[in-house]
Every structure is written in structure tokens, then in C-alpha cells.
Amino acid sequence: MTPLLDVTGLTMRFGGLLAVDGVALQVHEKQIVSMIGPNGAGKTTVFNCLTGFYKPSDGKIVFRGEEIQGLPGFKVARKGMIRTFQHVRLFKEMTVVENLLVAQHQSMNTSMLAGLFKTPSYRRSEKEAMERAAYWLERVNLHEFANRTASTLAYGQQRRLEIARCMVTQPSLLMLDEPAAGLNPRETHDLKELISELRDNHDLTVLLIEHDMKLVMDISDHIVVINQGTPLAEGTPEQVRNNPAVIKAYLGET
């Protein structure tokens, strides 16, 4: 089966620093794949290359059968690859529901004139955007906070809002950069349930960077380990957990 995302030879240099060196990665539809590795291994740099925030120095990124390396971020997002960031990035002064509407406006194809004259197609898009926002607020259990300013939400709720903000754009690949960072055990458990539900009930494919090894081992179908920018190992959670090189480079540290 052709993978949804197929990355080969991904390389990123910052001046003299080779941050990512020949990383390969395959993500199949409806899989949850995790990328792990010690601090500074190059995980976020891989995300930045995949999502168009960085132009990779070398390598091929094929998403849904199409080469996308070097495309700008907004074009990658429109193709259905959506990410969150290591640190929460919401429009903090907007309400919860406004955050979800803005995300959809950014990906809508309606023109400014259509908005100005409120054409029927524009009104239909607006209605659908509102319905999608309500639907995802319910799914991430934030419906009662719809009109609250985003900054007043608890940290775990802000994390869930970020995921809802991705989901309203109807992605096929959701990329989460350390989604459990700063969460308490209860919130981490809820996050795990949410990610599983997105895959099981919404046909979503997930690529995850995460340091919480319990979460990674519990949730992943496949794990890719990178160390100092280079691929170290990959396999099922069981295979990775028992790989001596991984234990030495990473798990041994925790």
C-alpha cells in the first residue's frame, strides 16, 4: 500500500550544523507514528521541513503521491498536513469559537468580494464553518467554553483547543509536536483517548513527537528513533523498547 507520507533522505543544514541527516519516514493511512529521540536530535526540525516552515537542504517528501518538499507552509496545510507546535500558539485574545472560525477562514476558498456582498455561497461556507466548530468543540469537550477568551482556559484545555483548531480544517495528517508537554497525568490520559478517537472514528493519520514514553509506547503503531539528526532505529513499540541502541541513546537516559 502506498504510504500517505513518504520521506526519504531528508537533510537540513543550518550553516555548519547538520541538524537532520538522511532521515527516512513512512506513515500509512490511519497509523499513529511517533518520532522519538533525545533533546536536540532533530525531531522538530523534521516537522519544520515537512510542513514547509523550513526548506530542506536535501531529500524527498511525498504526501498523498505528490512531492511537496520546498512548498511554503500554507500550501502544505491546504494539502491536508496540519501541525501543532511545541508551545501553545492560539489567538489568545479571541474566544474559543473564534479561534476555530479563523482557522477555517485561512483555508477557505471564498473571495473578499464574496464576503463583502455576503453571497449565498459565502453564507453557506460560514454556516458550515460554525457547524464544524461546534462539532469539534463538543468532541474535545470544550463546548461549554465556546465564548470564553482562549487565554483563560487551563493549559490542558488550550492544548485540546489547538487540536480542534487543526481538525476544523479537515486534515488527513495531523502532526503533534510534544502535545503532552506540561500536562498532568489526567490530561495526558484524556489526550491519549482523544488521539485514539481521532484515528478510530475520524480516519485520521497522526505523526507525533513526544517525550512521554508511556504515551508513545501505549499509542503508537510504529516508532521512528532519531539521534543526532540521523535515523537510529524503527519498529513497533515492542521492537523499539528492546533495541539496545535505543536503550543506550535514549531510554537509558530516562
Ligand SMILES: Nc1ncnc2c1ncn2[C@@H]1O[C@H](COP(=O)(O)OP(=O)(O)OP(=O)(O)O)[C@@H](O)[C@H]1O
Ligand atoms: N533555526 C535554527 N537555526 C540553527 N540551528 C537550529 C535551528 N533549529 C534547530 N536548530 C538546531 O538543530 C538541532 C536539532 O534541533 P531540534 O529542535 O530539531 O531537536 P529536537 O529533537 O526537536 O529537540 P527537543 O526534543 O529538545 O525539542 C539542535 O542542535 C538545534 O539547536
